[in-house]
Amino acid sequence: MRLVESRLTGPVRVVGVGLLGTSVALGLRQRGVDVILADASPTHVAIAVDLGAGRAAAPGDAPELIVVAVPPDVTAQVVASELAAFPDAIVTDVASVKAGILQELRDQGADVTRYLGSHPLAGRERGGPLAGRADLFQGRPWVVAAHDDISYRRASAVDDLILDLGGTLVEMTPEQHDRGVALISHVPQVVSSLMARRFIDAPSDALGLAGQGVRDVTRVAASDPDLWVQILGANAGSVRDILVAYRDDLDRFIDALADPAAPGARRRVAEELAGGNAGVSRLPGKHGTDKRFATLTVMVDDRPGQLARLLAEIGEIGVNLEDLRLEHAQGRQVGLAEIAVLPEAVDRLSTELAARGWRIAG
Amino acid sequence: MRLVESRLTGPVRVVGVGLLGTSVALGLRQRGVDVILADASPTHVAIAVDLGAGRAAAPGDAPELIVVAVPPDVTAQVVASELAAFPDAIVTDVASVKAGILQELRDQGADVTRYLGSHPLAGRERGGPLAGRADLFQGRPWVVAAHDDISYRRASAVDDLILDLGGTLVEMTPEQHDRGVALISHVPQVVSSLMARRFIDAPSDALGLAGQGVRDVTRVAASDPDLWVQILGANAGSVRDILVAYRDDLDRFIDALADPAAPGARRRVAEELAGGNAGVSRLPGKHGTDKRFATLTVMVDDRPGQLARLLAEIGEIGVNLEDLRLEHAQGRQVGLAEIAVLPEAVDRLSTELAARGWRIAG
Numbered sequence: 001m002r003l004v005e006s007r008l009t010g011p012v013r014v015v016g017v018g019l020l021g022t023s024v025a026l027g028l029r030q031r032g033v034d035v036i037l038a039d040a041s042p043t044h045v046a047i048a049v050d051l052g053a054g055r056a057a058a059p060g061d062a063p064e065l066i067v068v069a070v071p072p073d074v075t076a077q078v079v080a081s082e083l084a085a086f087p088d089a090i091v092t093d094v095a096s097v098k099a100g101i102l103q104e105l106r107d108q109g110a111d112v113t114r115y116l117g118s119h120p121l122a123g124r125e126r127g128g129p130l131a132g133r134a135d136l137f138q139g140r141p142w143v144v145a146a147h148d149d150i151s152y153r154r155a156s157a158v159d160d161l162i163l164d165l166g167g168t169l170v171e172m173t174p175e176q177h178d179r180g181v182a183l184i185s186h187v188p189q190v191v192s193s194l195m196a197r198r199f200i201d202a203p204s205d206a207l208g209l210a211g212q213g214v215r216d217v218t219r220v221a222a223s224d225p226d227l228w229v230q231i232l233g234a235n236a237g238s239v240r241d242i243l244v245a246y247r248d249d250l251d252r253f254i255d256a257l258a259d260p261a262a263p264g265a266r267r268r269v270a271e272e273l274a275g276g277n278a279g280v281s282r283l284p285g286k287h288g289t290d291k292r293f294a295t296l297t298v299m300v301d302d303r304p305g306q307l308a309r310l311l312a313e314i315g316e317i318g319v320n321l322e323d324l325r326l327e328h329a330q331g332r333q334v335g336l337a338e339i340a341v342l343p344e345a346v347d348r349l350s351t352e353l354a355a356r357g358w359r360i361a362g
Numbered sequence: 363m364r365l366v367e368s369r370l371t372g373p374v375r376v377v378g379v380g381l382l383g384t385s386v387a388l389g390l391r392q393r394g395v396d397v398i399l400a401d402a403s404p405t406h407v408a409i410a411v412d413l414g415a416g417r418a419a420a421p422g423d424a425p426e427l428i429v430v431a432v433p434p435d436v437t438a439q440v441v442a443s444e445l446a447a448f449p450d451a452i453v454t455d456v457a458s459v460k461a462g463i464l465q466e467l468r469d470q471g472a473d474v475t476r477y478l479g480s481h482p483l484a485g486r487e488r489g490g491p492l493a494g495r496a497d498l499f500q501g502r503p504w505v506v507a508a509h510d511d512i513s514y515r516r517a518s519a520v521d522d523l524i525l526d527l528g529g530t531l532v533e534m535t536p537e538q539h540d541r542g543v544a545l546i547s548h549v550p551q552v553v554s555s556l557m558a559r560r561f562i563d564a565p566s567d568a569l570g571l572a573g574q575g576v577r578d579v580t581r582v583a584a585s586d587p588d589l590w591v592q593i594l595g596a597n598a599g600s601v602r603d604i605l606v607a608y609r610d611d612l613d614r615f616i617d618a619l620a621d622p623a624a625p626g627a628r629r630r631v632a633e634e635l636a637g638g639n640a641g642v643s644r645l646p647g648k649h650g651t652d653k654r655f656a657t658l659t660v661m662v663d664d665r666p667g668q669l670a671r672l673l674a675e676i677g678e679i680g681v682n683l684e685d686l687r688l689e690h691a692q693g694r695q696v697g698l699a700e701i702a703v704l705p706e707a708v709d710r711l712s713t714e715l716a717a718r719g720w721r722i723a724g
Contacts, residue, residue: 121571121573122573123573133659133698133723140573141570141571143571170567170570170571172567176565176567176568179568180565180567180568180571181568181571183560183561183564183568183569184564184568184569184571184572184573184576185571185573185575185576187557187560188557188575188576188579188580189575190612190615190634191553191556191557191579192575192579192638193634193635193637193638193639194553194608194611194612194615194634194638195549195550195553195608195638195641196637196638196639196640196641196642197608197611197634197637197638197640197641198545198549198604198607198608198641199545199641199642199644199645200637200640200641200644202545202546202641202644203538203542204644204646205532205534205538205542206538206541206542206543206545206546207545207546207644207645207646208503208532208646209483209503209505209532209542209543209546209547210546210645210646211483211484211485211502211546211547213547213550213551213554213581213582214546214547214550214645215645216578216579216581216582217550217553217554217578217579217581217582218550218638218641218642218645219575219578219579219642220575220578220579221638221639221641221642222638222639222642222643223635223639225632225635225636225638225639226632228631228635229628229631229632229635232619232622232631233622233623233627233628233631236619236620236622239619240616240619240620242560243612243615243616243619244616245560246556246557246559246560246612247609247612247613247616249556249559250552250556250605250608250609250612251609253552253556253605254602254605254606254609257594257598257601257602257605258598258602260594260595260598261595265595266591266595269590269591269594269595270587270588270591272552272555272556272559273555273585273587273590273591274587275555275558275559275562276554276555276556276557276558276559276580276583276584276587277555277558277583277584277585277587278558278559278562279557279558279559279560279561279562279580279583280558280561280580280581280583280584281584282561282562282564282566282569283561283569283572283576283577283580284566284569284570284572297497299497299500305673305674305677307673307683307686308670308673308674308676308677309674311667311669311670311673312667312670312671312674314670315667315670316667321669321688323688324669324686324687324688325687325688326685326686326687336500336501359497360497361495361497361498361500
């Protein structure tokens with residue numbers, strides 16, 4: 001593994017070795033940083049040490065920076081005790097809601113001249129130290145929740161951490177951050193979960209008609225309720241404001257459907273849908289399939305080795321696979337492999353695969 | 363292209379050569395069926411003929427089966443005129459809402475003993491004849507909206523069409539179908555569009571924090587409002603019923619967030635979210651949310667052939683790949699292959715892959 005000089009000089013103490021804490025530790029170790037691991041669970045620490053994420057805490061540790069990566073509910077309390085226990089250390093946290101934590105620390109009289117909260121917009125479906133990845137933060141936004149009580153010089157340790165881990169530093173106030181994540185993360189979670197709730201008592205033949213659209217809308221509904229109760233509770237105000245505006249739209253929509261033939265009803269429905277077009281077009285970057293690539297759908301027998309053979313032949317043809325999505329055709333021993341390649345390669349690939357006997361489905 | 367004998371004997375007339383009509387025609391041509399193309403737009407017919415989708419309509423055509431693939435708003439009217447113009451033909455349509463069309467035909471006194479509506483659950487982001495694909499319906503559910511006025515023998519022509527095109531035939535009453543698609547397609551569309559509407563006036567730095575979750579939730583919000591106004595108008599009753607139940611959940615959620623510290627508030631939020639877990643787990647087989655499989659994430663160099671080598675070795679190990687998702691670590695020459703396998707196989711696979719030098723990322 002290539003070792004890159006870290007911008008951090010002293011040791012970094014990571015408190016809480018779940019997914020985020022372990023990923024921070026692994027990334028810093030790749031930079032040769034002395035990483036100190038602490039967790040309420042000695043087992044988790046032992047696992048993280050085995051993963052090469054760092055060393056267990058020891059008396060006399062003098063960390064330059066402390067990264068608190070514990071559940072949102074206990075973050076403020078742990079940050080406060082770390083600030084007290086290490087009077088020379090800068091402390092940050094990675095909780096997904098920021099304003100409440102800073103307020104709680106101020107209320108407790110904690111030394112916020114050494115605290116700078118942050119939030120990496122990165123995660124995975126699974127948690128725990130074993131899910132940790134050194135590259136988890138590569139190219140992901142990482143918000144620094146700026147406030148006026150910490151000096152520029154001290155704040156730089158947190159900036160260094162983010163840059164070391166390949167994150168894209170975004171500076172916001174805690175309030176801007178909380179409103180922002182309510183909009184692009186917390187409310188979508190609620191909207192998706194409430195949609196999926198409708199499936200609980202649905203006839204299974206109806207669910208059998210489900211396509212990619214509804215799967216996408218409800219994918220995040222599989223998220224961990226325990227974690228989300230904490231997040232939504234900590235950001236209740238911002239989430240509620242957006243949900244209320246969402247409900248107002250929904251009410252108008254429901255009214256319009258009461259009599260779709262009524263004057264103006266169709267126009268109102270069309271306007272709501274067009275508003276959705278306008279809104280989604282404001283999301284930067286890719287939605288679903290990346291427009292920079294052309295896609296080719298190939299039918300693959302659902303047997304071991306078949307997909308491998310396809311990809312091997314794509315390799316022989318000399319085309320690089322930019323992305324791949326597998327779709328299982330329901331009730332048949334065949335799958336559809338949607339292959340994304342550079343646009344200039346798609347025609348040649350299609351021709352050569354067809355010549356090799358593959359069935360191109362589009 | 364391999365030519366497979368069709369189950370249909372006579373010519374098939376396709377009315378409306380957009381995405382669905384052209385795809386039906388192309389699929390039937392592959393089976394050697396004599397396909398007659400009709401459309402309000404002579405240009406579209408000319409394009410479809412050039413694509414090899416069939417021949418233009420001519421005097422004296424005597425189709426065995428007529429497939430009406432026109433916009434929902436005009437489907438019933440076109441079906442009625444086709445029934446009148448071709449007294450010996452069986453007529454079906456592919457509109458995404460079914461009960462209203464049958465009712466309208468009955469009200470008009472059309473000969474519904476020769477009409478059997480259907481709905482293929484297939485589509486693409488792009489429309490028009492050029493987007494047509496012979497394999498568009500391969501392995502997709504295709505609902506036959508059964509009613510009592512058409513005889514079993516006559517209905518078989520529609521079954522033959524669906525089987526010819528590789529669709530999975532699903533029989534439902536028109537009402538069951540409309541409630542089903544309201545739940546798994548129409549309501550998710552509304553929920554997604556209303557979510558995306560919230561982005562219209564959002565600060566762009568907040569939108570810059572968007573991750574895959576919100577992109578998935580709002581992807582279908584990019585759909586064509588003109589088409590959806592027709593679909594939602596035609597299925598207003600079923601859609602509205604589900605939206606009202608959805609709003610009741612939303613109201614409870616909003617109330618709980620008004621005072622998240624109040625007794626029972628957290629429990630209510632947790633129950634709504636857990637309900638989302640339970641609901642989404644009922645969607646049949648698809649990655650991410652599919653609890654029947656265990657997943658393993660392997661790091662793969664982003665070079666041609668690497669992924670093929672991985673899958674070949676998985677084949678050697680003798681484990682069947684149930685699903686696979688590729689994730690590119692942004693700005694790095696490495697990808698992450700998330701592999702879904704049967705739970706009992708995951709430990710052995712993880713061990714053997716690691717022994718072969720693969721980096722298991724979780």
